[in-house]
Amino acid sequence: MKxxxxxxxxxxxxxxQLSNLSxxxxxxxxxxxxxxxxxxxxxxxxxxxxxQLRAGHVDAHPRNRIFGALPPxxxxxxxxxxxxxxxxxxxxxxxxxxxxxxxxxxxxxxxxILAAQDIDHLVxxxxxxxxIVLSTxxxxxxxxxxxxxxxxxxADPSPELxxxxxxxxxxxxxxxxxxxxxAKPV
Numbered sequence: 040m041k042x043x044x045x046x047x048x049x050x051x052x053x054x055x056q057l058s059n060l061s062x063x064x065x066x067x068x069x070x071x072x073x074x075x076x077x078x079x080x081x082x083x084x085x086x087x088x089x090x091q092l093r094a095g096h097v098d099a100h101p102r103n104r105i106f107g108a109l110p111p112x113x114x115x116x117x118x119x120x121x122x123x124x125x126x127x128x129x130x131x132x133x134x135x136x137x138x139x140x141x142x143x144x145x146x147x148x149x150x151x152i153l154a155a156q157d158i159d160h161l162v163x164x165x166x167x168x169x170x171i172v173l174s175t176x177x178x179x180x181x182x183x184x185x186x187x188x189x190x191x192x193x194a195d196p197s198p199e200l201x202x203x204x205x206x207x208x209x210x211x212x213x214x215x216x217x218x219x220x221x222a223k224p225v
Contacts, residue, residue, distance in 0.1 A: 047084075047156070047157050047158045047159060047160065048083055048158065048159075048160035048161070048162055048185075048187075049083060049084040049085070049086055049153065049156070049158045049160070049161060049162065050074060050075065050078040050083055050084070050085045050086070050162045050164065051086050051088055051143055051161055051162065051163050051164070051165070051175070052071060052074070052075060052085065052086070052087050052088070052127055052164050052165060053088045053089075053143055053163065053164065053165025053166070053171045053172065053175065054088065054089060054090055054165050054166050054167070054170070054171045055071060055087070055089075055123055055124050055127045055164075055165060055166060056089055056090065056114075056120065056121050056122060056123060056124070057119070057120045057121070057122050057123075057124055058113070058114075058118075058120030058121065059166040059167070060124055060166065061120075062166070062167070062196045063166055063167075063194035063195065063196060064194065067166070067194040068124065068126060068127075070164075070189070070191040070192045070218050071126075071127055071164050071165075071192045072126050072127060073192070073218045073219075073222065074162075074164045074189050074192040074218045074221070074222070075127050077218065077221065077222035078162070079130075081222075083162070084133075084134075084156060084158065085129075085133045085134075086133070086134050086135075086136055086149070086152075086153075087123055087127075087129050087133060087134070087135045087136070088135075088136045088138055088143040088149065088165070088171070089121065089123060089135065089136075089137060089138070090114045090121070090137075090138055090139070091114060091115070091116060091121060091137035091138070091139065092106065092109075092113075092114045092115055092139055093115070093139075094115050094116070094117070095111055096109065096111050096115075098139050098146070099139070105141065106139075106140070123135075134152065136148075136149045136152070140174075141170050141171055141174040142171065142174035142175050142177075142178045143171060143174075143175040143178075143179075144175065144178050144179070144182075145174075150182060153184075159183075159184060159185060160184065160185035160186070160187070161175075161179050161184045161185070161186055161187070162186075162187045162188075162189060162221065163175060163176065163179075163186065163187070163188050163189065163193070164189045164192035164193055164218075165192075165193055166193070166194050166195070167194065167195040167196060168193045168194060168195035168200065168201040168204050168205065169195050169197065169200045169201070169204060170195075172188065172193050172204070172209075173204055173208070176188060176208075176209055176212055176213065177212070180212040180213065185213065186209075186212055186213025186214065187213055187214045187215075187216055187221060188205065188209045188213060188214070188215050188216075189216060189217065189218050189221055190205045190215050190216065190217055191217045191218050191219075192218050193205070
């Protein structure tokens, strides 16, 4: 179509923080690294989305079952466990987006940044499949993004939950591929 823009994709690496990686299989991280390397090699923009709460958790309501229950020093700028794992650390102009709830879009301007970059296709990788990946898939689908979930670059403390979401839920909202399938040249 004349005047139509070419779809542009971006890789979102989500919650690949040291404390989160301690809750999943050590076999997980190499898959996330492969996705990151493939994106960089192909010139696909990379966004690092991490959980960061304010000191004292003034932005986490006590009624919130997830964030209200966290010790007040967790996932703050001073928490060493909140750091992005060095194997997937941002390089060059890669953008780091801080969120304060489960979805990658919560409490930040990610949607605005993606729109400004003409990105309409999100490729998702992260921890946990039943947390940030699920919430982001749902919200991104409602925001009309095209979606690809990298099944082996997502992980959850519950392998059963991961498998159910990947096989039964995510495919209803986008494509589900392995990192190898996504990185394969067309």
